[in-house]
Amino acid sequence: MQKAFTATPTQIACSSCNLREFCLPADFTEDEIRQLETLASLKRAYRRGDYLYRSGSRFESLYAIRTGFFKTQVLHEDGREQVTGFQMPGEIIGLDAISTDIHTCDAVALEDSEICELPFNRLEKLSRQMPTLQRHLHKIMSREIVRDQGIMLLLGSMRAEERLAAFLLNLSQRFAARGYSASSFRLRMTRQEIGSYLGMKLETVSRTLSYFQEKRLIDVNNKSIELLDMPRLLALLGQQPATPL
Amino acid sequence: MQKAFTATPTQIACSSCNLREFCLPADFTEDEIRQLETLASLKRAYRRGDYLYRSGSRFESLYAIRTGFFKTQVLHEDGREQVTGFQMPGEIIGLDAISTDIHTCDAVALEDSEICELPFNRLEKLSRQMPTLQRHLHKIMSREIVRDQGIMLLLGSMRAEERLAAFLLNLSQRFAARGYSASSFRLRMTRQEIGSYLGMKLETVSRTLSYFQEKRLIDVNNKSIELLDMPRLLALLGQQPATPL
């Protein structure tokens, strides 16, 4: 499998998130879950385009996405922006802010979304009493580090086609993990945002998608994507030079 | 300042690491430090080229670098490798392995080095009793996430010259934070490793260094670097198109 760019959803307790079903690792007890639920009871709705937090704002809480879709981005002084991730339900955002108590990136809703707020002070306190939670929190943070390593590998050593193939397969996998179709989904982000994430220009994203379509690897229609040939998409990764498709 | 690519050393208690001097945040008490010292007493020496751990090996401990220099790298199936970081004294490595209890990258000594081993189970246990340590550990992990975001920005949206300038300034800053010269230092890594880290080929690294030298921004002599004009190097960042120097 594509070691470099895999995503296990970074999940944590969140009462109103259907936690019991897919969010929680098996090793929490009933009682522990109850405690977590009191902590995670704060939920809020966001509209497409709303900021969950902004770079520079004070850190209070982590956020578990309940429904919807977010992007995180860092901004450069000169206006350049880099999308650092796309987050879907069950994933946690805000981890970057722990280091300085100030958010270092923006989190923006890509569609109407609901989140659970997890006040970090309370989370820390609770995790002192609950080793399972402590371990879980550490794993979530570590998983984010591993994810970032995968993106570095992607940005540092893959060509445009490989990057886009990796991206599509990664989305596919994450949708599948949530019970949605692995082969057919809607992109919530623009070509520009994909490009920013993958380190390429929106025109190149568009061209490469068209090329994949021409080669019958995928079917694109604006934001609708169907993966027609996942084996060949996978084969696109892990190949040093350009490969004739 | 170069927001995107700043590094505060990720430090943690380590008895034999001259901790009191520069490794420890002020908020640990004498007694707490003593407890940490018992934990961090394991130290080991490594020779240039030795692996501290390998991708796939079992996770037991975090490692605090006491002296020397390391690189971490992830390997792709097809043989491609991506250097994900260069670590210097006071920094912690191994955080990626917490997520799965398996190391996801290699750590290799770039020169003879000494490390302190921090058994993670004991670290977790101790941090349950010591909120200061818990908070510190969280900050270290979060800082790594922020660092990775900076590299994504670099890899995703900077040109070769900017990347190299950012890299040199970042090293400079980290040396300075350790009491070494900010303007004159020895590179411990090869052009190839720099290139892998920055997402460019070794020839491009070499050429760009020569170009910087020609423009009197730096003085290079193989692995010896002197930064002659830090303001102009800094100005190189944060400029969208190519700038005549």
Place this chain on the structure above:
DNA sequence: CGGGGACTTGATACTGTTCAATTTCCGTGG
């Protein structure tokens, strides 16, 4: 002192960017 890896430099090829012109999509208001 010899040898091999690391580094530099040049010429050329190629991937992806830039600029520009359309076309398509979608939300908004009539």
Place this chain on the structure above:
DNA sequence: CCACGGAAATTGAACAGTATCAAGTCCCCG
């Protein structure tokens, strides 16, 4: 409900930035 307008997406052509290939030099280790 349809028409409008602006943003998003597609596509083409020329160009720029790096990669690639190759030759030669330097440095360091044994």
